[in-house]
Amino acid sequence: MSKKKLVVLTGAGISAESGLKTFRDSDGLWEGYNVYEVATPRGFAANPKLVLDFYNMRRRDVANAKPNAAHIGLAELENDFDVQIITQNVDDLHERAGSKQVLHLHGEIFKMRSVKNASVTYEILGDIQVGDMAEDGSQLRPFIVWFEEEVPLLPTAIQIVQTADILVIIGTSLQVYPAAGLVNYAKRAIPKFIIDKKIPYASAINNLTVIEKPAGEGMNVLIEKLNH
Ligand code: APR
Numbered sequence: 001m002s003k004k005k006l007v008v009l010t011g012a013g014i015s016a017e018s019g020l021k022t023f024r025d026s027d028g029l030w031e032g033y034n035v036y037e038v039a040t041p042r043g044f045a046a047n048p049k050l051v052l053d054f055y056n057m058r059r060r061d062v063a064n065a066k067p068n069a070a071h072i073g074l075a076e077l078e079n080d081f082d083v084q085i086i087t088q089n090v091d092d093l094h095e096r097a098g099s100k101q102v103l104h105l106h107g108e109i110f111k112m113r114s115v116k117n118a119s120v121t122y123e124i125l126g127d128i129q130v131g132d133m134a135e136d137g138s139q140l141r142p143f144i145v146w147f148e149e150e151v152p153l154l155p156t157a158i159q160i161v162q163t164a165d166i167l168v169i170i171g172t173s174l175q176v177y178p179a180a181g182l183v184n185y186a187k188r189a190i191p192k193f194i195i196d197k198k199i200p201y202a203s204a205i206n207n208l209t210v211i212e213k214p215a216g217e218g219m220n221v222l223i224e225k226l227n228h
Pocket of ligand 1: 010011012013014016022023024025035089101106134170171172173174175176195196197198199200213214215216
């Protein structure tokens with residue numbers, strides 16, 4: 001009997017207990033920066049050094065962080081389900097916890113690209129500086145989808161959600177589109193679960209079980225419910 005397809009949409013909240021800051025918990029500033037200064041093409045054009053340094057710091061934070069119980073719980077669910085994770089996070093904590101199918105809608109902090117070409121990526125563990133050029137001769141930048149940029153993996157993500165037998169949403173405020181709109185592509189009748197320490201307004205998602213707990217604890221409740 002093939003395993004049920006469990007699709008999980010995760011956001012910054014699932015990495016909060018690993019010590020990585022979320023976006024909207026800290027009064028609109030992100031590590032003291034205005035998000036629009038450091039996560040938009042305009043911000044990068046205006047001050048590439050500020051933006052590159054911002055992501056150099058984020059990259060170090062992620063390298064020093066560890067997967068938490070929520071990431072590990074999702075990886076263990078692969079024993080019983082065909083788990084497909086669609087994350088808005090750019091950290092690699094799902095992969096480091098052992099999850100095998102992870103789609104990063106907003107890019108990946110340990111990858112970089114040239115300013116000209118979004119489809120050729122290079123691994124990076126250290127920093128990117130102004131003047132670090134790609135093979136195409138243009139400046140290297142983080143492989144991150146900034147505000148106002150298109151989300152190339154969106155069609156793939158939609159197709160995955162449409163084929164889910166169970167949908168789980170963990171640690172996202174569901175405020176940033178198109179990611180937030182993915183929940184509407186799930187079949188109406190399938191069971192849906194949301195884990196968040198403060199459940200966001202989740203529009204009219206039907207057949208929804210709400211688990212209002214921090215992600216680590218909430219994962220235990222979810223596993224209980226999935227096994228019954
Ligand atoms: N456990 C569970 N949920 C938590 C925890 C926790 N320990 N801490 C915070 N949360 C929840 C918050 O209540 C909120 O609903 O996680 C969510 C975090 O929301 P955001 O900060 O908006 O993060 P996210 O939804 O991932 O942001 C989406 O916005 O800035 C852009 O591209 C960026 O991917 C990001 C996107």
